[in-house]
Amino acid sequence: MSFETGMLVGSALLLLSVLASKASSRLGIPVLVLFLGVGMLAGSDGPGGIAFNDPALARDLGTVALIFILFSGGLDTDWRTIRPVLAPGLTLATVGVAVSTLAVGGFAWKVLGWPPLVGLLLGAIVSSTDASALFAVLRGRGLRLQHRLAPLLEMESGSNDPMAVFLTIAITGILTGSKASPASLIPAFLIEMGVGALFGILGGRAAVWIINRVQLDYDGLYPVLTIGFVLLVYFGAHAVHGNGFLAVYAAGVVLGSLGFLHKESLKQFHDGLAWLVQVVMFLTLGLLVFPSRLPYIFGAGLATAAFVVFVARPLAVLLALLPFRKIAFREKLFVGWVGLRGAVPIVLATIPLTAGVPQADRLFDVVFFVVLTSVLIQGTTIGRVAAWLQVIAPSRRGSGPRTAPANVLELDLTESSPASGRRVVDLNLPNSALLVLVTRDGRAFVPQGSTTLRPGDHIQLATRKFDIEDLRILIAGK
16 A cells, blocks of 8 residues: 555545544444444455554554543643542552452453463453543533542543553563562552652643743744653653653643643643544554454453453442542442543553563453443443432533623732733633733733733733632732
8 A cells, every 4th residue: 555545544534533423422322432443444354454463553653642642631630620539539540450450360360261460461451441431421421420520530540541551561571571570560660650750740840831931933833842742751751760651641730730821722732632643543453453353252352341340340449449438339339330441451452462472362352342342331321320320410500600790800010019020821820810901001902821911001800709809919919
């Protein structure tokens, strides 16, 4: 296939996948299934007939995709909402993943007859939940969850990938002759996660500092700048033996919690970029699957999927959240049910394929079957389960921010005003406040983050009534 033909086919598949996503909410099928389905239909076993059997390339594309998906997820994360659920979220992302790995590993050993380490490898691979798949389903159903369920699920699904990646790589290394012992995994994990988190936090703060001070001549270069930062954080953390996935997620959370130039436009850019790499990843993984092999592992795949959905995931959640008694039992049951598996387990299943682990082909097929079954069963029943467990938040009709009365604060800046001589982005205005208009020398204009306020400026801010006095002190000093 020539380069031009390959690009033509690739662009057609990309457009077909995006258009297919439109039918997701109407058909009640998660968009992940549609993306994978397009890839499978285009593959060597489907009518498309595209021959693709390169697990190494699929792994590398999946890794790059996960980098930008995790960063975008962190960028969209509101630190104030996840801070109250930080402890249970991290417990689910670590203890929960470990319990799920052990449970599935024991099942594969005792029931499927697999070697113990291969069973543990299967457990590690399918232990990660998918934030993008889960929230795409929630948005498609129009579901709003009660209390702190949404932040808890967001925190868990955004931070459990590093644990799953670590366990998968470590167990694969042991199976392929690495001298590392299971006992050495704990200190290695702590070091890798600690270094990754620290690198991500420092990298995120450095990115904010540079973005706010570099003053690029072309606004179009800011997305390029952030792409460079994301890649630098991941591969920099990897170079010093830190977890790169945790590093980019932490960097995204730091950026999302701080003010920087072009914040909203950059968030939209990275959201679009995350969708692009997600579609490419799903298509590639779909091409890598050979549907003709699935009937041979139907029994093992169905049994494993049923165990993961109905036993391993609920058990992991209940044990991990046991110390957190403020979380109601019905909420724990819901968290146990919505652990959708997505593209991450399929990407992780390419690691033993490229490493030459025995039974890696069978392992990959079982993982794909588990993911497909999980998304179809859990993804299509989330609404009914949420209603049954009574975790759907009441409608905000007639109340909330959209109907709250607007309050406008008008101030005149003087030489002594704290805001004089400072850029808007450096004021650290609360999210509830928006500087909507500046009048200078008789000319009114809408300020940007890079706008420097001057003495004599007349400014107007839209805000909440109970923030007015704090803003008056922050901006004018009185």
